[in-house]
Amino acid sequence: MRAELWQEQRLKLSLTKELTQAIELLQYSAVELQSFLYEQSLDNPFLEIRDYRLKRSYRDSSDKEKQRWIENISTHSETLSLHLIAQLPALSLSEREERVVRYMIASLDEDGYLRVEIEEIAARLAISKQEAEKALQIIQSLEPAGVGARSLQECLYLQLKRLPHRDELAEQIVQHHFSLFVEKAWKTLAKQLDIDIASLQRVWDLIRTLEPRPGIHYTKEMPHFIVPDLIIERSDEGDWRIFCNDDVHPELAWNRAYEQKISGYRDGQVQSFIKDKYRQFLWLTKSLEQRKQTLLNIMHVIVDKQKQCLEAGFAALKPLTMREVAEELGIHESTVSRAVKNKYVQTPFGTVELRRFFSNAVSSVYADDDAASSVKVKMFIKQLIEQENKQRPLSDQKIADLLHERYGVAVSRRTVAKYREQLHIPSSAKRKQYVGK
Structure with a gap:
């Protein structure tokens, strides 16, 4: 009976391992896949890769050219996933732990956030919620700081905890008073914390130095040479x-x-x-x-x-x-x-x-037109905000009205707000510039 149970557990672990690797393989870029297959060929002496031009040119080149080829791979093609995976060997994780961590890394979005619920990951991998949470903590301990966060609030808090000189007030505000802080309800917040506005301004200036999208520097630095799939x-x-x-x-x-x-x-x-x-x-x-x-x-x-x-x-x-x-x-x-x-x-x-x-649909006021692309609407919103009076910035409702008047596109105020946030443009209250500023 014990032997059967052991075999079942071994099979489950093997399936989990292969599921994780299959998911990684599916979302690898072309250059990442080339690097991965090259590593596999080194690990498996029975594996032959045929009709592979990059691999073939590598084999036929001189030692100096080989070194340059390897340097190009590491310099130009390191994405966030590869950067995180490269840090795992130093952690001495068990095979099971590493598989869960790799699965989570594969689930991160381009900004470095985990948008999948922990419970869903635990269910997919047939592990406990505690195991999944431990794996997430491992990812959140890696570089860049803030990676693996599930919200902007958590992302900033993770970065604050990693600063050389900890700022307890900033950590307290981000962890417990984030909504009031970002909405600039500072008078209320100052009263609650028994501090002055100058202290809040100092925290604001500190937080503005943090990176709200820790993965952005890796996704922007995609290979200088692009290989189409x-x-x-x-x-x-x-x-x-x-x-x-x-x-x-x-x-x-x-x-x-x-x-x-x-x-x-x-x-x-x-x-x-x-x-x-x-x-x-x-x-x-x-x-x-x-x-x-x-x-x-x-x-x-x-x-x-x-x-x-x-x-x-x-x-x-x-x-x-x-x-x-x-x-x-x-x-x-x-x-x-x-x-x-x-x-x-x-x-x-x-x-x-x-x-x-891919683009979401936005309804058009013209019956004979196809639904307007959200890409176009975002472009219109960006243009309107760039042209606005900075001392009297446009509200989301005013932008919705102008979209209707100028471009014949009917969208709600909430849709404008959603697209504005996706463009990483702050609200009108936060865009307002005072005289002399």
Whole structure:
């Protein structure tokens, strides 16, 4: 009975490990995937990577060129995920702990926030909530400070705790009085804390030096050379054809010659080693094919929905959400989100990020028009705010009125506020500049 239980636990751990790796593989960028496959080929002597130009050019180059190639990978392609994973070996985590931490790292958004509920992660990995929370604490201890936060409030608090000189007042305000503080209800807050306004201003100035988006510096520093995962071409007949970039999705092969060479050893450990590496090879082959097929399926839906955009450019972008694509393909929205993350597609008008084909719908006042793209509305909002009187900034309601009057787009005040926040533009009260300021 104990043996059966042990086998069941081992299988569950193995499945969890492979699930984590499959999710990581799905959301790797092209350059990250190339680096990952190269590492796998070093770890698995039976693994051969065929028709892989970057790998082939690496093998055929001189030692100096090899070093330069490696330096380019580390300098230009380190994303937030890779930066965090590189810090894990120093923590001496157990295999189980590292798998959970890696899963959470794969779940972070581009700003470095964890938008998935802890309970959901625990359920997916079949672990306790306490294990999931411990993994999150590990991530929050990594660099950059603030990574792994679930809200802006937590992000700032994590950074304050890491300052060389702790500021107890700032920590107290962010942890317990954040709403009053950011809304600048300072008179009320000063009275509650029995401090003066000057102290609040000092805390405000300190917090403005913190980074509200700890992952932003990594997502902006994407590779200087962009490798598209997908290629879209128009045939002579006018149809759109979609291909996967073979340089990103190479052919993997099992080195049978090496297997035969060491299979003669009757050592049980050798046989176990071969079986383990073969299972890894099968998983990697299956996961690569799954990644490739998922991207192709998503791109087929995008091409079907965004034909005008492909013909006329992003000015003709139609509303399309990841949820719509997920429903059409019968997969989870989070799968689409992970698959699209850090992916590029080569189009007739240039290589663009796959995310650019997605946009929320906003109703138009013109009945014969398609729903306006949220991208356009955000652009209008940004223009209006840039042109406003800084001493009398536009309220969200006034912006909504101007959108209706000037552009024929009907949106509510709440929608304007949501888009403004997504643009990281503060409210009118916080944008106001006083005379002489």
